[in-house]
Amino acid sequence: MSSPHILHFDVVAPRQSESxxxxxxxxxxxxxxxxxxxxxxxxxxxxTLRGFQRPQIAxxxxxxxxxxxxxxxxxxxxxIVAFTHSASLESGPSHDGVEGRFGRLAIDVSNxxxxxxxxxxxxxxxxxxxxxxxxEVLVSGFICDCLEELQKQFILINNxxxxxxxxxxxxxxxxxxxxxxxxxxxxxxxxxxxLNYREGSALRGxxxxxxxxxxxxxxxxxxxxxxxxxxxxxxxxxxxxxxxxLDRGVNFVSEFFHAVRHVFSEDWEDKTPKTSRLVHGxxxxxxxxxxxxxHVLTGAEDRDAFARGLxxxxxxxxxxxxxxxxxDERRRWNGxxxxxxxxxxxxxxxxxxxxxxxxxxxxxx
Numbered sequence: 001m002s003s004p005h006i007l008h009f010d011v012v013a014p015r016q017s018e019s020x021x022x023x024x025x026x027x028x029x030x031x032x033x034x035x036x037x038x039x040x041x042x043x044x045x046x047x048t049l050r051g052f053q054r055p056q057i058a059x060x061x062x063x064x065x066x067x068x069x070x071x072x073x074x075x076x077x078x079x080i081v082a083f084t085h086s087a088s089l090e091s092g093p094s095h096d097g098v099e100g101r102f103g104r105l106a107i108d109v110s111n112x113x114x115x116x117x118x119x120x121x122x123x124x125x126x127x128x129x130x131x132x133x134x135x136e137v138l139v140s141g142f143i144c145d146c147l148e149e150l151q152k153q154f155i156l157i158n159n160x161x162x163x164x165x166x167x168x169x170x171x172x173x174x175x176x177x178x179x180x181x182x183x184x185x186x187x188x189x190x191x192x193x194x195l196n197y198r199e200g201s202a203l204r205g206x207x208x209x210x211x212x213x214x215x216x217x218x219x220x221x222x223x224x225x226x227x228x229x230x231x232x233x234x235x236x237x238x239x240x241x242x243x244x245x246l247d248r249g250v251n252f253v254s255e256f257f258h259a260v261r262h263v264f265s266e267d268w269e270d271k272t273p274k275t276s277r278l279v280h281g282x283x284x285x286x287x288x289x290x291x292x293x294x295h296v297l298t299g300a301e302d303r304d305a306f307a308r309g310l311x312x313x314x315x316x317x318x319x320x321x322x323x324x325x326x327x328d329e330r331r332r333w334n335g336x337x338x339x340x341x342x343x344x345x346x347x348x349x350x351x352x353x354x355x356x357x358x359x360x361x362x363x364x365x
Contacts, residue, residue, distance in 0.1 A: 005110035007035055009139075013089060013103040020149070021089045023105055024078060024140040029127040032139060035107045036081045036115040036124065052154050053121050064126035068135065078138035079120035080157060082150045083107070086114035087143055105141075115141065118154050166219055167210045187230060187245055188223035194250045195222065201250070202257035206279075216272050221281040221338075225288035226253070233292045252301060256291045259306035267319035274334075276320040281338035283319065286346040293351045297358045312357035313350060324349065 011023035039051030067073055086109075092102040107114065117124050127137065144150050172186035173193060196207040196215070207222055208215030229235035230245075234252065238244035261268045264278055273280040278287070294300050294309035318324045318333040326349055336342045 003110075005108060007031065007107045007109060009105045009107075010092075011089070011103050011105045013091070013101060015101070020142050020144055020153075022140070022142045023089060023103060024138060025105065026136045027139050029130055029133045029135050029137060032079065032081075032124065032137060033113070033128055034109050035087075035113050036079070036117050036139075037113040038117045038121050038124065052151055053117065056125060057122060060122050061126045061129075064123055065129045068126060068130060068133075073135075075123065075135075075137055077120070077123075078140040079124050080118040081115040081139055081141040082118045082153060083115050083141065083143045084145065084147060084150055086111070087141075089143060116150060118150070119157050164210065166208075169219060169223065170210055184227055184230065185223065187239070187242065188226040189219075190242060191226050191245055191250050191253070192219050192222045194246055195254060198250065198254075200254070202254045202261055217279055217284060218281060221284045224285050225291075228285070228288055229253075229292065233288075234295055253291070255301065255303045256287075256294075256306050258303040259310055260287060262303070263307050263310040263314065264317070264319060267317075271320065277333060277336050278317075278319040280336070282336045282343050282346055285343050286350055289347040290350050290354065293354050294358075297354065309354065309358060312354055316353045317350075 009025040009027060011025040013021065013023040016022045038053050040053045040055065041051050044050055068075065087105065087107045090104050090106070092104055123137075127133070127135065142153065144153065169185060169189045170193070172182060173190035175186070192207060192209075195201050195203045196205065196209065196212060196219075198204065203217070203222070205212065206215050207217050207219050209219045226235065230239050235245065235249050238249045260278070267276045267278040271279050277283040290310070290313070291306070294306055298305060298309050300306045300309055316325075318331075320333060322333055324331040324333065324336070324346070326345055336346055
């Protein structure tokens with residue numbers, strides 16, 4: 001008679017290491033909780049290190065759980081569990097002439113969950129929140145002799161190189177039904193793609209992406225400008241409709257940068273972030289606030305109207321030579337860096353200069 005404290009799973013056991021049996025199988029989320037646990041890194045009263053997992057990321061867990069509650073959710077990547085005791089693997093009969101490919105795993109849970117989560121703790125935690133779920137997940141695991149070997153495998157498994165953010169952002173517009181955090185980035189990535197490749201765009205070919213490594217303006221910088229406007233600026237008017245963002249939104253931003261290129265041509269054409277702060281991350285993001293300010297103060301939507309507003313900044317910038325005058329503080333033109341403090345200071349300076357100048361100008365008003 002089988003014991004209720006012994007869980008059995010039919011597994012696929014690829015032939016790898018003789019000393020570290022590896023296997024994979026499917027299990028219900030509620031069963032995974034019976035045989036696997038998370039041991040977070042910490043120290044006991046004597047200062048000895050225990051466990052190895054990092055803290056939970058609540059927002060990430062919530063995103064996964066919200067996704068898993070949707071009818072069409074899938075979770076193809078497995079949770080990896082390691083056992084140092086209370087688990088045994090028996091080879092099963094050969095199905096295709098290759099011995100040892102299939103087997104049966106027995107896990108003794110009489111003293112609690114004996115398995116250690118090695119990878120997938122956020123997914124595991126999200127699955128635990130799906131109370132009573134019969135959702136099945138893939139589990140990959142291995143059996144090792146000691147905790148030292150388990151920790152070694154944990155380091156090796158979690159030390160892989162992540163995908164480049166730029167590639168992820170380029171792929172986002174091709175994907176629907178993303179969590180809100182990624183959806184906002186997806187809209188910005190969608191517009192960035194249009195600005196970089198659309199005929200007539202002021203930024204055509206200038207944005208550096210995985211698919212356009214020769215660009216000089218980083219895609220994440222343009223996305224930052226766009227996300228600022230989508231959340232708090234003029235682009236929020238189109239935020240609920242991607243078609244409007246791609247039509248009116250992209251045209252609006254392109255018209256603004258056509259004006260930038262015309263008014264500050266000596267600081268834009270043939271320049272790089274090293275030779276001009278206008279095409280540098282700090283300058284681009286700051287000019288996003290300039291775009292919003294000129295539009296608010298003058299109603300500008302096309303390149304001619306934007307240019308009339310931007311001319312008020314002529315003589316008040318130091319994009320590629322000279323010094324910035326931030327009140328009593330002086331900064332060399334290339335002293336500005338792509339850090340929040342410098343971006344904030346530059347943005348405030350430009351916006352204040354515009355607000356002082358534009359109301360006195362009869363042509364713009």
